Amino acid sequence: MKNYILCFIVIFGICSVMAQNSKSVDYNIIPLPQSSVLGTGKPFILSAATQISYPKNEKNLEQIATFLSEYILNATGIKVSVTNLPILKNGIILQSNFKNENKEAYQFDVTQNKILINGSTGAGTFYGVQLLRKVLMSSDSKTQIELPNVTIVDYPRFGYRGMMLDASRHFAPVDFVKKFIDILALHNINTFHWHLTDDQGWRIEIKKYPKLTEIGSKRAETQVGKNKNEYDGKPHGGFYTQNEIKEIVAYAQKRYITIIPEIDLPGHMMAALASYPELGCKGKEYEVRKNWGVSEDVLCVGNEKTFAFLAGVFEEMVPLFPSNYFHIGGDECPKTSWKNCPKCQAKINELGLIKDSKHSAEEKLQSYCISKVEKFLNAKGKKIIGWDEILEGGIAPNATIMSWRSFQGGIEAAQQGHDAIMTPSSHCYFDHYQGNDTKSEPLAIGGYTSIERVYSFEPVPEVLTSEQRKHIIGAQANLWREYMPTSDYVEYMILPRMAALSEVLWTKPEKKNYSDFLTRLMNLLPIYDELKYNYAKNILEVSPQITMDTQNSSLILSLKTTSKDPIYYTLDGADPTVTSEVYKKDISIKNSVTVKAAVIGSTQKSKIFEQAFEFNKATLKPVILKNQPTEKYRFNGAQTLVDGKNGTTVFSTGDWIGLYNQDFEAVVDLKNIQEVTQVEMNTFISANDWIFGPKQFIVSLSEDGTNFSPIFGQEIEIATQGENPKILNLKASFGSKKARYIKIVAPIFEKIPAWHYGAGQPTFIFVDEITIK
Template sequence: MKFKGMVLTALISLGSMTAAAGEPANYNVVPLPQSIVITKGAAFEVDADVQILAPAELQSEAEFLKQYIKELTKCDLTIVNKRAKKVRYIELAVSPKVTAKEGYVLNINQKGVTIQGGTAAGVFYGIQTLRKSLPIACKCGKHKGGCLPAATITDAPRFGYRGMMLDCSRHFWSVDFVKKFIDLLAMHNMNTFHWHLSDDQGWRIEIKKYPKLTTIGSQRSGTILGTNSDLDDGIPHGGFYTQQEARDIVKYAQERHITIIPEIDMPGHMLAALACYPELGCTGGPYEVGHYWGVYTDVLCVGNPKVYEFVEGVLAEIMDIFPSEVIHIGGDETPTVKWEACPKCQALGQSKDKLQAHFTQKVFGYLTAHQRRALGWDEILDGCPQDAMIMSWRGSEPGAKAAELGHDVVMTPTSHVYFDYLQSKEAQFEPSRCGGFIPVEKVYSLEPAPDTLSVEAKKHILGTQANLWAEYLLTEGLVEYQALPRMSALSEVQWTQPELKNYDAFKERLTRFTKLFEFYNYKYAKHLWPERQLPSRWQF
């Protein structure tokens, strides 16, 4: 990074501007760009006379820039596609000179601002940096729209896969909230939303071929209270996304250069589906949508041909809704006890340890035949096809093993990125997963591709994501609270080169970044800022 000899100059330049010149922008944003070079010359002032110059193919990005500037500065800029004399522009362009497809170059001087990206996605990330650099809620007008010091910012992400997972099965979240969550991903330069849509406690996506999945499987008659408890509240909980709602959310994400990877967890975590179609289980039921959290022994009967007909029918509609190349098929926490006692499963002639591999290979084959790629939790590694993608959750070791074997890997270890875990040991009132503790600093310390891996294996580490399991997240505010600010720490693991990472410097940048959380009314944990915490208990 070109901070040597430039950091002090940048700080002096940003800090010495007087109030009369307007509050300056601060390019030390989250995630940290790869190169920030403060250059000579006067600053660019954002005011109502500035126009956004963008070609037709970048109109969506131009609209986002217009929206962000209006929100933050009250300046309502005009978007144009032709240049005129004596007009100052923020110009957007895709340029072959930017070789990284998600990279960008942001140039700022007194006369104008240019954001050039390797693709429209790169332009979008350049816009995010500009947005996060602007002063919060300054007013439009002479010296009030925010001053952008002359600079060149050159940037590109470290990893191509930068994601977050949201569990909508254990507790159902509204369409509006899912979109708000996607906005958080965009703010953090993330490009993948892993959407957990089915589990034992609820089926959340409409499948027209199997209507009972939503008429029955999306509802449970009660939920256990607290952790390690057998006390049931007896209050019905449910909800599902229609296919049209899901398509709308897909479009919403695509506009922000985010791919949605849907997950249908199988052959375990299928109790909600078995409650609808009991013939798909080894015993035939009766089954009930799950009330308590944990692992259920009732799973899909891998020796029943009807199961594969069901799976293919579900996946056919999932693929029709979601254009993502990758489909997540789960594969975690699948007990074999029912298979061991099932004549149909035993007739396959496989050992209990090979039955899941038999199932996985059939599902992989179906997806491959439809030009899709399967991703699964690390339990599927034993016996899965070579092109299987592995999501390593039981620590980083399974992911390292998979990468050495030539599988593409997404690192998501419980040790660092399970955001339903506690953020503070002192947070006695903090509702979260029982027993876990992951502070912001621990998230920041994650190294998805350590030097212990071979050079070839490192190429198979696609990136990383955090998981937000929703067993104990009862409100949307709690989801935000558990995500933030740990999501910000994760964004630097995903985006910033490791040699540029510094936790103390990150905390300084994060302190400013939280102003955006407050501006957009996101709830966030304040353990890093004790003076901001509520005096008694959390309110969500």
């Protein structure tokens, strides 16, 4: 009897140790699967005894099985074997015969004896493996792992899920390009848009035109900072040999990622013109551009040598890139040189291109250029993608539009029966700031695109009919690298925003929930840590939300974080510590104050959030605008002007409102007649962004809201070439006057001046806090 008892104790002890060493995982991953049903059976135990099986003679699945074995080893330290023989138990079975019309669909079944990952194609199987990879990496067990019974059926919402990397402004080494591809694979992104040429560098070897890399791949130095006439004095260069291109394309193909190359034309071609000056309208004195922005020097479209050159370039590129698509740019091409070029004007006359109510003759010349390139690439079995500017002058017959300036280009393309890829800068430009505390963020091109804003992105506009919506084939995010010289910098700007994008493109919109996404994101961040990805930690810091309580004349400040550690805050301008007030409820602000807050845990403290609120007679008072801000820069509308916060030189954080091609006119209601001696308003000037501010600042007063008396007027000079972005404080001071209503009028400059690349176009005006004393 004692022996039986001893045996029981030993067996029980072994089972207890196994239970302690075995840790269960969950399936709370990103992107969220379309369907997931947990079972009630015993879990699958992943251990060193587990094997991965794939069908004989299935090379694609053999490669995926190899990936999976590597993923398991890296995630858990468990080494599993790979076989093409059937496995009866404790096996991970890879197949690709799942019946589903979506070619990237897969079924993921977990039972006690096996995990079955069955894709409708190898791509589907690969994404099922990515799911398992993320599940395993979220576990900290290194001996054996329990996977609960589950049946998951999953597939992407969009067939085109893209990410663009600019390698022209700053060259990306081959090793990092591969790492970038790995990051895409982790997030179920299936298209890598590779921006290979621009004014600042030509990055692909073309053997027929060796000067493109001998000259065009190098610039003498690089602009320092933003919109400054300063340079680092350091040569910058680099290019990819054709063998390296083949290597990278093959690397991506194994991960079911298609690479679409971009040769930007007919603008953004200074690197090519520096190499072969005869391709430009003036034919000489070009250099690889060392600063950012848009150059007026573009390809000469009236010169047939230009098209022979482009044919030679694409002739060598077509065998390197098996993608159905080639991207040919077409954006930001000033027409000034064409207007002054005899060859281009002769071509306009030859083609009979005439200005009409919609397009200039030069815009139609660009359409001719794009159509001619498209015809050549179509003959090679390729389709073209172009930025939405190729709609100007008439769209090429079979072109796909990449809509970046807004949703409108994609809408117009779909309405005309063309496919479109949505990549509006408002949601998809990852070169924008991702935190609104821009002083403590790495330098960005401008703008503000938080992870929440990315997650709110809906690629299919409601204005389209059901048939037109089929032409929205997907979306992508873009990463322009003017201000990202290093690979770590790139990772910081794309992560974790890429996680939000991946769920937008993969998961059905009705299943999306931002709060749930943030919870699952906490499972993804440790994976970034494990893979040594450099990511932005804004979501672990203090995130403010400010609302107006006009009835009680107060601002309501909510402080949020996804971190599990508490938020501490101060209202006296001191840095918060663990002895400061713990944030538990909304903060009501009724007077001028500086709020500082931080997430503080036992081992670390977040970056300090700081916001100054300045109250005056205008704060939280009603404001009526004559003209509404443009949708992209509307934010909280008129109330933005009296919310107690001053905007910074980053104009897209929601602290400014922007009007385009419209005068600014606002009336502030002080609610009763008061003594007024001073009226101020901030405006932002940034010529490079087409923001020129007002040409006048006019203040009028009224007691009844009907009869206004002008009290102040000021003329303002337009921004000059080379002037840095700045905040201009407009101030009207006068003797004490009684008024209830204050009207501010700030008419715009009607046209961008002649020295600017956008000469003749309408301007923006940005305005912020109105202060009345």
